[in-house]
Amino acid sequence: MTGQVLRDTTAGAPMDDNAGIRINVGGFKKRLQSDTLSRFPETRLARLLQCQSKESILELCDDYDDAEKEFYFDRNPALFPYVLNFYNTGRLHVMAELCIFSFSQEIEYWGINEFFIDSCCSSAYHCRKMDQDRDDWDDRSDEGSTTSSFDELLEFYNDATKFDKQLLGSARRRVWLMLDNPGYSVASRIISILSILVVLGSIATMCMNSMSEFSVLDSRGEPTEDPRFETVEHFGIGWFTLELVTRFAVAPDLLHFFDHPLNVIDLVSILPFYLTLLINLVVESSPALANLGRVAQVLRLMRIFRILKLARHSTGLRSLGATLRNSYKEVGLLLLYLAVGVSFFSVMAYTVEKEDSEDLSTIPACWWWATVSMTTVGYGDVVPVSIPGKLTASACILAGILVVVLPITLIFNKFSLFYKRQKQLEIAMRSCDFDEGIKEVPSVNLRNYYAHKVKSLMASLSNMSRSSPSEQSLNESAGPPQKLSY
Secondary structure: OOOOOOOOOOOOOOOOOOOEEEEEEOOEEEEEEHHHHHOOOOOHHHHHOOOOOHHHHHOOOOEEEOOOOEEEEOOOOOOHHHHHHHHHHOOEOOOOOOOHHHHHHHHHHOOOOHHHEOHHHHHHHHHHHHHHHHHHHHHHHHHHHHHHHHHHHHHHHHHHHHHHHOOOHHHHHHHHHHHHOOOOOHHHHHHHHHHHHHHHHHHHHHHHHOOHHHOEEOOOOOEEOOHHHHHHHHHHHHHHHHHHHHHHHOOOOHHHHHHOHHHHHHHHHHHHHHHHHHHHHHHHHOHHHOOHHHHHHHHHHHHHHHHHHHHHHOHHHHHHHHHHHHOHHHHHHHHHHHHHHHHHHHHHHHHHHOOOOOOOOOHHHHHHHHHHHHOOOOOOOOOOOOHHHHHHHHHHHHHHHHHHHHHHHHHHHHHHHHHHHHHHHHHHHHOOOOOOOOOOOOOOOOHHHHHHHHHHHHHHHOOOOOOOHHHHHHHHHHOOOOOOOO
16 A cells, blocks of 8 residues: 555546556455445445545545545455345345344444345344344443442542541541441441331321320310320431431531432431421411411321431332432433323223213313323222223223333333342441551452453454454455455
8 A cells, every 4th residue: 555545536537437546445445336336326335436626535445546546445355245145135134143243333334234244144134133223222331330339339438538637537527437347347238227227217207196096185175295206306306316316426528418419318318307496486476377286297297208218228218219319311202101191091081982981071070090001000089981981991901011011121121220239338337447557459350340441442453363264255255355346
């Protein structure tokens, strides 16, 4: 190769249709007739026939030898016989030994559409390509899991190193690890179990307090809270407050303490109690503000948010939160499907049942029925009575199953990914030992982390150094690889 480009074509006309072009694909040389290439004008080689300037030529090939009038392409020579066979026969054939990933990239480069794959190879090709896409998605998911876990572990390590420059850093770090890492030591496990019991006890007393069997009346005959439940509630509030204050006191970064969602949940779980006390004091001092008592009743119901504190001690709940946070597209898709289905079947039910059923005499009433049916809940409070209405209900239920299952599968796959990542992160955190100071970064297996970064490159080069027997037969049918055929 001289590296020079075509000079004579810059001012001339397009190449003659009866002329041929000489190409060199990674050492594989061949002369192709223009009429053969013109049968497929959208392909890269056919577009060379219309080039009128050196710039347009170099946009399609890697180099041009002005002396030999030869176009050079830096591509895999082992796959080019399949391209030649396509120009001769008009069809693509895919051998079983080929890498689908490399073959797909190659025909895309030459501008050949997958629709030209012959029927004998089309089914197997697309099946293998779908399997490859599925494997790539799994690899990207694993890569995201590895990357995210590694980043979170580094963030955990960086937070732990901040104690070295603080007063009583070593003691504060031990308390911080004991509170924020439930499986770090025996003491942390005991605190975690005690915290879970307090949360469950607080929720149980709130539920039992709503039952008539446990209701207590005051001197005026009005219902009031059982003193036993009130004692449990005060103990729980004291424990939750002590837990939050301690976490805040030993936090490595006080300014960003409430950036963590679990710390916000801890605050929300105790805030209604103190706001209720404040409101009661205001109401007692100013009877004109008696309506604020209703606000206190609403705040008491917010105690149910304490159940979210279990997320600090449950890998599954944290994984569920991460899944919902990162699956808003799938959740939106699910809601869209349900909205379309509910709107369609509610109108259908109204049309066939408005004269036979009073419960389905309006479209808004049918919305409730369609929602219950499509989500396969089936309360049975509203049902169609006519045969067309029952057929519509059957179609609604079957459509609901399909509509719910499709997005749920995607969400479940993400949940499995985040659960796996969270377990790996917890194991890595528990293996960190800071008793004698921090000397080096905790050991992390970076093999998979790096392997995913170069996998795509290795896949594209995997066929460069080998040629299968089927490829050799194509080479023989196409002619000697290093001779020019005129």
